[in-house]
Amino acid sequence: MTSLPGADAKGNAYGWVIVAITFLSTGLVLGSRFSMGMFLPYMPEALNASAADVSGAFAISMIGAAAFQPFAGVLFDRLGGRAVLSLGLASAALALCGSAFATDLWQVILFLGVGCSIAYSAVSPVLSTAIVIDWFDKSRGAPLGVATSGTKVAMVVLPPVLAALIAGAGWRTAMFSLGAVILLMIPVVWILVREAPHKTRAKASKKGDATKAMDGVSLRQALQMPAFWLVAVSLFANGQVMNLVFIHLPNYMLSQGYSEALAAFALALLGGVGVFGTVVTGIMSDRIGSWLMLLIMFAARGFSALLVILMPGPFSMLVFVMVFGLLGYGAIGVIGNLAPQLFGKRSIGTILGTVYVFNQVGGAAGVYSGGIAYDLTGDYSASLWLSVATTLVSTIAIAFLPIRRRKVAEATG
Numbered sequence: 116m117t118s119l120p121g122a123d124a125k126g127n128a129y130g131w132v133i134v135a136i137t138f139l140s141t142g143l144v145l146g147s148r149f150s151m152g153m154f155l156p157y158m159p160e161a162l163n164a165s166a167a168d169v170s171g172a173f174a175i176s177m178i179g180a181a182a183f184q185p186f187a188g189v190l191f192d193r194l195g196g197r198a199v200l201s202l203g204l205a206s207a208a209l210a211l212c213g214s215a216f217a218t219d220l221w222q223v224i225l226f227l228g229v230g231c232s233i234a235y236s237a238v239s240p241v242l243s244t245a246i247v248i249d250w251f252d253k254s255r256g257a258p259l260g261v262a263t264s265g266t267k268v269a270m271v272v273l274p275p276v277l278a279a280l281i282a283g284a285g286w287r288t289a290m291f292s293l294g295a296v297i298l299l300m301i302p303v304v305w306i307l308v309r310e311a312p313h314k315t316r317a318k319a320s321k322k323g324d325a326t327k328a329m330d331g332v333s334l335r336q337a338l339q340m341p342a343f344w345l346v347a348v349s350l351f352a353n354g355q356v357m358n359l360v361f362i363h364l365p366n367y368m369l370s371q372g373y374s375e376a377l378a379a380f381a382l383a384l385l386g387g388v389g390v391f392g393t394v395v396t397g398i399m400s401d402r403i404g405s406w407l408m409l410l411i412m413f414a415a416r417g418f419s420a421l422l423v424i425l426m427p428g429p430f431s432m433l434v435f436v437m438v439f440g441l442l443g444y445g446a447i448g449v450i451g452n453l454a455p456q457l458f459g460k461r462s463i464g465t466i467l468g469t470v471y472v473f474n475q476v477g478g479a480a481g482v483y484s485g486g487i488a489y490d491l492t493g494d495y496s497a498s499l500w501l502s503v504a505t506t507l508v509s510t511i512a513i514a515f516l517p518i519r520r521r522k523v524a525e526a527t528g
Contacts, residue, residue, distance in 0.1 A: 129309070131423050132307055134247055134250075134262045135302065136307055137265070139268050139300060140200050141240065141265040143204075143296065146205045146272075147207060147293055148177075148235060150274055151173055153277045155169060157285075158286065162220050162223060163219070163220075163431060164220040172220070174226055176230075176231035177479075179235075180234075180475065181472050182231050184469070186236070187203075187464075188241075188466070192463070192465050195310055197305060199238075200238060200308060201301050202302050203236075203237030203238035204297055205301060207297050210234060211290050213225075215294065229492050236468075240447040241447060244259055244262070244264075245464040246308075247262045247451075249462060255401070256396075256399070256405065256408075256449065257397050257400035259451055260396060262448070263444075264394055267386055267389045271383075271390065304511065305310055330460065331455075331461030332466075333465075334388035334466055334469060337466045341515075342457045342516055345515055346453075346454070346516070349474045350505055351509070353413075353447070353470065354473070354480075354481060354504065355505050356481060357439075357443055357481070358479075358482050359484065359498055363486075364381060365381070366378075367485075370493070370495065385436050385440045388437060388438045391441070392445055394445075395443075396442060396446075397423045397445060398449050403439070405453035406513065409450065411442070412449065414510050415501075417503050419431075419438040419439065420462060420503050421503050422434055422435065424496060447485075451467065454466070477499050485498045
């Protein structure tokens with residue numbers, strides 16, 4: 116029988132069950148994050164607050180997620196994927212169900228600000244990557260691509276479902292229902308998510324400590340490696356440019372004279388192509404190598420951003436949307452595929468959780484730079500130029516990753 120891509124030498128395919136669970140967990144938790152805007156029109160009046168106040172509660176959850184991310188990585192390395200996913204799902208369910216019954220702003224700040232901070236850090240793309248990496252030694256790109264595509268699928272599916280629920284039963288029922296569905300995932304995770312075979316073998320060995328038995332470096336050692344900071348630069352640039360596009364693409368198109376319908380279609384196309392692109396970039400990273408795949412992704416993004424600056428028009432806009440759809444969303448998974456080759460598996464959750472903070476900081480910079488550029492100049496040229504610059508720097512950083520030289524050395528014997 117032919118084993119699935121990425122299975123170990125014994126043909127163990129259980130890793131694909133882990134991929135499916137991770138896909139569903141990230142889809143529900145992070146999909147709820149990107150769907151919070153569906154509730155925003157109704158919450159201020161219900162809470163006797165302003166839209167800015169409610170948006171502030173959402174913002175707290177995103178800032179908190181960045182702060183909690185390294186701790187979630189430590190938790191993964193010590194307790195495993197089942198504990199991390201269960202904690203994240205429980206926190207998201209509590210935050211949504213609690214907020215559905217909130218009658219005052221402070222309650223929403225408590226539930227969303229604290230609960231979602233934990234949820235978004237525990238069920239994050241980088242921790243999902245670490246969970247999948249544990250199960251695959253070879254051909255990790257395909258499973259990582261599938262696992263991290265859950266958020267993109269949810270971004271397409273959840274909004275119309277929530278819109279129908281809101282229209283038929285109100286925003287509170289819709290929010291509570293979403294929280295209840297997330298809660299139902301916890302027993303599924305608890306039953307099906309197991310410890311990876313290499314950790315089980317390590318615990319059974321005379322060495323005893325599974326963490327020490329695995330190859331790799333600690334977080335302290337990783338912080339002293341140039342590779343860590345090169346990855347950090349790349350993730351900062353990834354967060355900066357992708358969040359600029361996520362948040363400001365519709366307004367950018369309106370500022371260029373496109374219609375509201377076309378702006379909405381472009382955002383939907385970006386997400387739809389992104390589902391396909393996340394899986395494809397994962398598969399391609401197995402075939403041509405993660406290092407080369409990252410170079411192509413970042414270089415193509417920079418080129419498409421430069422194109423819309425220098426040659427604005429429908430063609431360059433279409434190229435921009437297609438490039439960011441196909442080659443934009445999958446960077447976290449491809450970097451995750453590369454990480455064990457750079458740092459080993461010993462503390463991979465802690466290392467990825469820590470370095471991912473740079474992606475979050477870059478995301479905040481991207482959103483803010485877009486708003487500042489538009490307020491001061493009336494267009495997005497300055498923020499697009501900044502994206503080109505950061506993407507260029509990140510491409511150079513990727514080029515200097517030591518994995519390239521290691522691969523060449525292995526190939527030449």
